[in-house]
Amino acid sequence: MKTIDIIIKYINDKTSTYKILREYTPLSLSEIKSRIENHDAVIAVNDLKLDELKKVREIIRSLNNIGTEVVIQDVTGTITLKTLENIISSYEDIAADTEKLDALMFSDEQ
Known part of the structure; x- marks a missing residue:
């Protein structure tokens, strides 16, 4: 399965960052902290599932709003939020x- 991964690059407000991440991931607080320290993905979603991609976009926006910087990665490497938005739009x-x-196929059958 190909994934879009979110890696935390910089945290301005730790409490708010952890709170946002806890809302969207089943990971424990200690696991979240460990992944951040090791520069591992804190969130990974299937890159073919539109609802998961939209969720990731929402998380990134929430984190950016509090000053937390993230790295978005897919199989090609680092991508921008704009690239993610283009994928979602497509x-x-x-x-x-x-x-x-x-609708056209089913209307012809009737």
Whole structure:
């Protein structure tokens, strides 16, 4: 499974950062701290699941709002939030096109 990983680069407000991460991950506080210290991914999601990608985008925005800097990585290496947003937009467009095609196919059968 290919993943999009979130790695914490810098923390401005530790308490708020840990609180946000605890809301979105089943990891214990000690595991979160350990992963941050070791520069390991604190969150990893399937890069083909739109709902998970949207969740990651929300987490990144929340962390950025409190001054926490993150690194976003996929199989190609480090990507930007803009790249992640483009991936999400592409998946949303594909889903919309698929719905239109399904509607056309089912309307022909009736």
